[in-house]
Amino acid sequence: MSQATQDASRSEDNSIILDIRGMRVAVRTDSGEGPVLVDDVSLQLRRGEVIGLIGESGAGKSTIGLASMGYTRRDCFIVGGNIIFGDTDIRAISMDERRALRGPKIAYIAQSAAASFNPAHTLMEQVCEASVRHGVLSRAEARAEAISLFKQLDLPSPETIGSRYPHQVSGGQLQRVMAAMAMVAKPDILIFDEPTTALDVTTQVECLAAFRKLIRGHGTAALYITHDLAVVAQIADRIMVLRRGKMVEFGDSRQILQQPKEEYTRRLVTERVAGHSFVDANGAGEVPILAIEHVSANYPGKPKVIDDVSLDVRKGDTVAVVGESGSGKSTLARVVTGLLPRVAGDVRFNGLSLPPRLNERSKDQLRRVQMIYQMPDVALNPQHTLLETIGRPVAFYFNRSRAEVRARAIELLRQMDLPESFITRKTSDLSGGQKQRVSIARALAAEPDLIICDEVTSALDQLVGEEILRLLKKLQEDLGVAYLFITHDLGTVKRIANKVAVMLKGKVVASGDTATVFSPPYHPYTELLLSSVPEMRPDWLDGVLASRATGAAMTAALLRAP
Amino acid sequence: MRILGYKLSATAQIGVVIVLINVLVAVLAPLIAPFDQATPVGDAWADPDAQHWLGLDNVGRDILSRLIYGARMSIGLSLVITVLSFLIGVISGFAAAVAGGWIDQLLSRLVDLLLSMPTLIFAFVILSVLGSALPVLIVTIAVLDSTKVFRLARSVAINIVSLEFVEAARLRGEGWWWIVTREVLPNAIPPLTAEFGLRFCFTFLFIAALSFLGLGVQPPDADWGSMVKDYRDMINFGSAAPLYPAAAIAILTIGVNFVVDWMLSIHSRGQGEGA
Numbered sequence: 001m002s003q004a005t006q007d008a009s010r011s012e013d014n015s016i017i018l019d020i021r022g023m024r025v026a027v028r029t030d031s032g033e034g035p036v037l038v039d040d041v042s043l044q045l046r047r048g049e050v051i052g053l054i055g056e057s058g059a060g061k062s063t064i065g066l067a068s069m070g071y072t073r074r075d076c077f078i079v080g081g082n083i084i085f086g087d088t089d090i091r092a093i094s095m096d097e098r099r100a101l102r103g104p105k106i107a108y109i110a111q112s113a114a115a116s117f118n119p120a121h122t123l124m125e126q127v128c129e130a131s132v133r134h135g136v137l138s139r140a141e142a143r144a145e146a147i148s149l150f151k152q153l154d155l156p157s158p159e160t161i162g163s164r165y166p167h168q169v170s171g172g173q174l175q176r177v178m179a180a181m182a183m184v185a186k187p188d189i190l191i192f193d194e195p196t197t198a199l200d201v202t203t204q205v206e207c208l209a210a211f212r213k214l215i216r217g218h219g220t221a222a223l224y225i226t227h228d229l230a231v232v233a234q235i236a237d238r239i240m241v242l243r244r245g246k247m248v249e250f251g252d253s254r255q256i257l258q259q260p261k262e263e264y265t266r267r268l269v270t271e272r273v274a275g276h277s278f279v280d281a282n283g284a285g286e287v288p289i290l291a292i293e294h295v296s297a298n299y300p301g302k303p304k305v306i307d308d309v310s311l312d313v314r315k316g317d318t319v320a321v322v323g324e325s326g327s328g329k330s331t332l333a334r335v336v337t338g339l340l341p342r343v344a345g346d347v348r349f350n351g352l353s354l355p356p357r358l359n360e361r362s363k364d365q366l367r368r369v370q371m372i373y374q375m376p377d378v379a380l381n382p383q384h385t386l387l388e389t390i391g392r393p394v395a396f397y398f399n400r401s402r403a404e405v406r407a408r409a410i411e412l413l414r415q416m417d418l419p420e421s422f423i424t425r426k427t428s429d430l431s432g433g434q435k436q437r438v439s440i441a442r443a444l445a446a447e448p449d450l451i452i453c454d455e456v457t458s459a460l461d462q463l464v465g466e467e468i469l470r471l472l473k474k475l476q477e478d479l480g481v482a483y484l485f486i487t488h489d490l491g492t493v494k495r496i497a498n499k500v501a502v503m504l505k506g507k508v509v510a511s512g513d514t515a516t517v518f519s520p521p522y523h524p525y526t527e528l529l530l531s532s533v534p535e536m537r538p539d540w541l542d543g544v545l546a547s548r549a550t551g552a553a554m555t556a557a558l559l560r561a562p
Numbered sequence: 563m564r565i566l567g568y569k570l571s572a573t574a575q576i577g578v579v580i581v582l583i584n585v586l587v588a589v590l591a592p593l594i595a596p597f598d599q600a601t602p603v604g605d606a607w608a609d610p611d612a613q614h615w616l617g618l619d620n621v622g623r624d625i626l627s628r629l630i631y632g633a634r635m636s637i638g639l640s641l642v643i644t645v646l647s648f649l650i651g652v653i654s655g656f657a658a659a660v661a662g663g664w665i666d667q668l669l670s671r672l673v674d675l676l677l678s679m680p681t682l683i684f685a686f687v688i689l690s691v692l693g694s695a696l697p698v699l700i701v702t703i704a705v706l707d708s709t710k711v712f713r714l715a716r717s718v719a720i721n722i723v724s725l726e727f728v729e730a731a732r733l734r735g736e737g738w739w740w741i742v743t744r745e746v747l748p749n750a751i752p753p754l755t756a757e758f759g760l761r762f763c764f765t766f767l768f769i770a771a772l773s774f775l776g777l778g779v780q781p782p783d784a785d786w787g788s789m790v791k792d793y794r795d796m797i798n799f800g801s802a803a804p805l806y807p808a809a810a811i812a813i814l815t816i817g818v819n820f821v822v823d824w825m826l827s828i829h830s831r832g833q834g835e836g837a
Contacts, residue, residue, distance in 0.1 A: 030569075337733055358732065366735040373726045381727040383748035393734060446734070 017188050017221050018045040018068060023081035025063050025072055025245075033079055037063045039245045040081070045189065048219040052236030052253070054229055054268075056461035057432075060245040061225045065191045068223065069106050070098040086188070103130040107182035111194040113174040117166040123177050124162030131185035142184055149180040152217060153210040172203035176210050183214060190215065190222040196231060200324035200488060201532040208234055208534075209545055227461065229268050230534035233257055234541040241265050253538050267463060269536055287351045288312040289449050289482050290336065290369075295345035297335045305331040307506045308345070313450060313499075316476065318483040320493040320514070322529065323503035329486045332503070333452045336484065337369060350449070367397045370443035374455035376435030382428035386413065386438055389427055393445040412441040416471065433464035440471065444479070452484045457492060469496055490533050494518065502526050568828050577820025584633055584814050591634040597624035599631035600782035607796065607803075616806055620792055628784040629806055635785040637814070639700070640766040646704035647765070648758060651711025656742045656750075658712070659719030670716070673709045681706050682771065689777045699769075699778065707765060714757050718750045752825070759822035763815050770811055786811050 021042045027034035038060040045051055053061040067078055070090040083090040085106065090098060102108070110116050117126055128142035137145065143162070150158035153176040166174060175195055182190055192211065196204040212235050215222050226232050232239060232253075239256045241248040241264065249262045260266045290313040298304045306328040313319045321329045334340040336347060338358035347354045349368065355361050373379035380389055390412050391405040400408065410420050416437040422430075427438060436456060443451050453472070457465030473496055475481065485497055493500055494514065501511035502525060510523035517526060531544055570578065587594065596613075597603050602622035603614070610617040616625040658666040676684075685702055692698045719742075722728065728745050736745075770787030772778035779785040789807035796803045 339729070339733070361735075363735050366733065369733075371730065371733055373730070375726065379726040379730060381745055381749070384744075396734060396736070442730070 014046045014048055016044045017047050017086060018043075018223075019082070019084040020044075020064075020068060021082045021084075023064070023067060023083060024079045025060070025067055025076055026079045028075050028077050036079075037076060037245050038067065041240075041242075041245075041247055042081075043240060043250070045221050045223065047188070047221050049238070050215060050222045050224055050236045052224045052226065052232035052239040053242060054226060054232050054239060055242035055248075056227060056463065058244060059242040061242050062193055063245075064242075065108070065193050065223055065225050068189075068191065069102050069108065070095075071102075100134070103187070104134050104136045104185040105187055106189045106191065107185065107187040108191045109175075109178050109182050109193065109195050111197055113178040113195075114166065114171065116178060117174065119166050122163050122165055123169070127162065127177065127181040127184055130181070134185065136185045145184050146180055149183050149214070150177070152214055153177075153180055154206070154213075155180075170203070172199050172207050175199065175207050179211060179214060183218065183220070186218070188221060190220050192222060192224045192226075194226050197226065197228070201490070201534075202324060202528060204231070204534070205532045205541070205544060205548075208541060211235065212541070228534065229257070230536050230540070233536060233538050234534065241268070257536055257538065288314045288348075289317075289350060290484065291346075291348040291351075292332070292336065293346045293348065295332075295335055295342045295347060297331060297340055297342045299340070304343075305506055306335065306503075309501075309503075309506075309508050310345075311501050311508065311511065313482050313484055315449070315482055316480050317499060318476065318485055318497045319499045319501065320485040320487060320497035321501050321503060322487060322490060322493055324488060324529075326505075327503040328506040329503050330454060331506075333371070333454055333484070333486055336452060337371060363397065367393075367446045368449045369452065370446050370448040370450070371452045371454065372436070372439045372443050372456050375459050376432055376439055377459075379439050380427040380435055380442075382426065385424055385426055386418075387423045389438060390441045390445050393442060397446055408445065409441075412445055415444070415475070416441045432460055433467065436460060436464075436468050437471065440468075440475070444475065444481075448481060450482045450484060452486065454486045455488070456485075458487070458489060465492075472496065490518075490529060502529065571824050571827075573820045574824035577817045577824070580813060580817025581821060584637060584817070587630055588634040588637045591630050595624075595627040595630040597627040599623065599628050599784045607801065617801070617803065619789075619803065625789075625793075625803060625806060628789060629786070629810060632784040632786045632789055632807060633810070635779055635783055636766060636769060636787070636811075639696075639769055639779070639785070640762055643700050643704045643707065643765050643769075644758060644762045646700065647707035647711050647761065648754070650704065651708035652715045652750075652754065653742075654708070655712040655715025656719045656746055657738070658716050659723050660738050660741055660746065666716075669712070673712050676706065676709045681768070685768075685772060686775075686777060689772070694777055694780050696779075699772075703765060703768060703772075707761060707768075711757065711761065715750070715754065718753050719746050722746045722749050752828075756822055756825045759818050759825065763818050763822075766818075767811070767815065 023038060023041050024036060025038040026036045041060070041064060043051060053064055055061050063072070063076070066072055068083060068085075068090075070078075070083065070093070072078060078091060085101065088101070090101070117123070124143065124146060127146045128137075128139060131137045131142050132139050146162060147158050150161055155161050155173055155176055161169065161173075161177075169177065179195070195211065196207050199207060208231065214220075215235070224232055224236050229239075233256075236253050238251065239253050240250040241256065241262070243264055249256065249260065249265045251261075256265060257269060260269055290311075292309060292311040295309050296304050296307050309328075309332060311319065311321075321332060323329045331340060335342050338354070338356065338361055341356035347356075349365065354365060358366075387406060387409050390409040394400055394405045394408045406423070410423060413420060413422060418434060418437055418441075422434075427435060430438065456472075457468055460468060469492065472483065476483065485493070487493060497514050499512065500514045500517050501508045502517065502523065503509070504525050510517050510526050517523075518530065522530070531547065534540060600623065602618075603624055604618050604622045606618065606620050606622050608614065608618040608622065614624050614626065616629070619625050619628065654669050658669045685706060688702045689698065692702075723741075723746065728741060731741055731745050769778050769785065770790070773785050773787030774791040776788075776791065779788055781788070786807040790804050790811075793801070793804035793807070797805070
């Protein structure tokens, strides 16, 4: 009872609404129970309380979210424990009865709002549909409730936004509309499954603030599932840390952040905190390896995506290009590689102009610029073995014999801290982090001068991503390769880049040494980005919102600027 | 029973057995057929007896022997045609997807042109003009069939080409041959295999239809479609003769479909894991 919510403004009734005890979820196999996904997890959610579930992929957090409604993914089943919602034993009732609970009693907010809305219907229709269908509200009541929720969620023009279609609002707005859809029927429990993960940092702040206001205003209980400890700290009263289906630690948010008891939690907390040191400028050499000079580019028949961008990368440099989605940072990479021909300006490599188009470049020019992608799953051919994947650039660029190719591939595997025996495995058999190491090995096999890293850690779990960054850093020290590091994650930038370029709407708004760009006086957009990165303290969001309130007009004007 | 490490469903097991029996019969036709397919051995429309289990046909040939040789002709012909149509369709479909631009436009419009005409009518015209010699038959049907293979191969390849490992190969400077054979093809095998089974069935039925109409396999060679045509009137006289080749067509089609369904199900299951 000591963990009852302290917030007096919430619902008086703080009885237990969801009681999960000793829950186990397993994969269904031909012979019965297969691998266990969630093992002996217990939690009691009280009315008005928010519990954060945090862990890496495979930790079982989404499985717990679904299981608390009595659902599982296909080919999985709940094998043990009790799930009591109010007075109802969810495991004891039929699927039809469970379906009746979902919506009016327990609502679910998924990661990708875009995939959850039907593009053919207006937002208002879809927001009201479930509660009207369940007979909870009349259509008029549902409309009125929806408009009131749009207001509470700080959506623009709440009276009329409902008549728009999903593609006519931004991703962050759609995510908030989805929260409204969940809240219309006034459920007892909201389940948030990574609702801000796909959003830009500045948008994430808005959504977090709106969600928190909504939950607090209505006194709704919630499970908040995320992989980002700093995010969940802003919204949850208690946090459960999960790993491989088991509970690692469960406690008050402040305690988890400030005095984590378990080693694993401590690592999660410290990896983020440790990052805040600037890297020394170690770039050297007179002529830059890569000089981007006043480059503009656009897709055929479309307006310019990047406009008059200039940037230098020297030997041993790590230059980060940061910006939100749509800022043109990935397009810049496509221009450098020649996938998208530039329309103006020049790209020089070791002082010589690179042809704009990929197929006009020589084999040697291609070899010297390599790329590592965001999604290791699609960046490697799933049908190829590691030998084929890593060996191909060696054979292709250097014309080596089979034995030499194999020896070089094994050498590269070793550099990546992967076992030699992996050489015959198919890339599809590897984990995400291992795949990313293979991508790096493939890039290094070409012995490049420059590697373009496009969001290389954002599809990976936090601790795995850290290992990849450490590996890249070590390789740079050993080999002197330069990185052009494209990312939206400012934490990463601070840790590994010595130079940074901040992009906004296709232009570089600030650039220079990381320490200079990220120290006052800031460019206003840099400041906005920096202040939007969640920090590992529960009061962070309050602080940001307070300071935004004063600078709100400036921020809004900046984001709207052409 | 397991194939390629996947468990066979009950229907797939039936399908595999049917296909195996048919293939064996086709391959071993001269050894197991009791009589020659083209030589009359008795009276026309003699009833079944101990020597001629299914009776004799309109010119006194053994129906069982013709059925066995017919398997060879029908299955062999369909297989050759399907393989040829896949060679044409897959290569051009992949080329269109990988090259894009005007090559894609040219090939796609050409295929649209061929598809805009009803296949049967088109085949009629060609076979009437050029005659029904086997090579003409094979090439005609293979080209017409390859348009459908082209469509599938192109759309499968377009999905694969958009993945980053293909972009990585392009950035490395690989030529289109490497991209088609090493990057795209291995990932397109499962959907193409399933399509191969389906197209085999369609080809098989199409030949049967052409033969039935007199434009397919020519006498005295036996094939199931022309057997149905030759014997069809006898159904009025209480003879089961036309039902044997018809049943053979139906059973093989069902068997192949069972196997194809199972292949499609493992393919889609494989995709589900990726999502």
